[in-house]
Amino acid sequence: MKLGISAFAWTSSFGIKHLPLLPRVREYGFTGFEIPMFHPRDLPVVHLRSSFESSGLECTVCAILPPEINPIHADRSIQKRSLVHLIECVEVAAEMGARLLCGPVYAPIGYIPKRRRTEDERKRAVEIFQCLGEKLDEHKMTLSIEPVNRSETSFLKTVDQAQQLCAAIHHPRVGITVDTFHANIEEKCIVSAIERIGPQLCHLHLSENDRGLLGTGHIPFPDIFQALQKIEYEGSAVIEGFGFSRDEPDSPGAFLADQNVSPEDIALFGLEYLHSLGYKHRNPAAR
DSSP: OEEEEEGGGTOSSOOGGGTTHHHHHHHHTOSEEEEEESSGGGSOHHHHHHHHHHHTOEEEEEEOOOTTOOTTOSOHHHHHHHHHHHHHHHHHHHHTTOSEEEEOTTSOTTBOOSSOOOHHHHHHHHHHHHHHHHHHHHTTOEEEEOOOOTTTBSSOOSHHHHHHHHHHHOOTTEEEEEEHHHHHHHOSOHHHHHHHHGGGEEEEEEOOTTSSSTTSSSOOHHHHHHHHHHTTOOSEEEEOOOOOOTTOTTSTHHHHSOTTOOHHHHHHHHHHHHHHTTOOOOOTTOO
16 A cells, blocks of 8 residues: 555645655655646646656645536536546646546535435436546546545435446446545445445545544544455555645635644654554655
């Protein structure tokens, strides 16, 4: 299993000024770094590719759809625009050197009609992701679809729903991301959810129940790691917590994080906690 950290610990708007984070993260002992993607061409793609190559970090990308992009919308023009956007997400992720694109890519966060999800919405999602398959093959990209909690979507909340969607899409490069923050809300048992999806688990977000320091809340990480060993998981596990920094007023941590918890705390405390659970593949240069 490869261990990474999300740029969300520091920022949601990754720019050139954030490039020094990559060698620093590698020095800490991580082997991967995850880039948040809202509007693909807003990212410093060329600089990021160079930085990933020079640091030796593996690049993963988490796509969050902007409000105007919605694959499950009834408006056909919005569906077409959404497919174009998703194709661009795959292409830009590939340009950065990524081979995995994850996230709640079926609808924008907060899109919650005042009704249950419909069969038509499910069919639209299947159609669009099937249309994306050729582009995934071209770039050897895995698409890892992430269920999120009920305050952020009404479409895909549980791993069982994600498993059903993946079965309908029926493409070998489409799988599931489990985020322990969301799963803590929506799953009866995170451990059994991981065991049920087994090889369909393509990516993992390690998040405490308050998005803070790993091991300080009630997410059962020791049991989760046992489940990962049981299914012989070999993908990436990415810490996705939010730190507070006065230099990043637009970051998730600016209004959600404990003001005494810095982005570096999220990284270093989280890494030490994961080592305590038996993750021993520490970089010799790590502090």
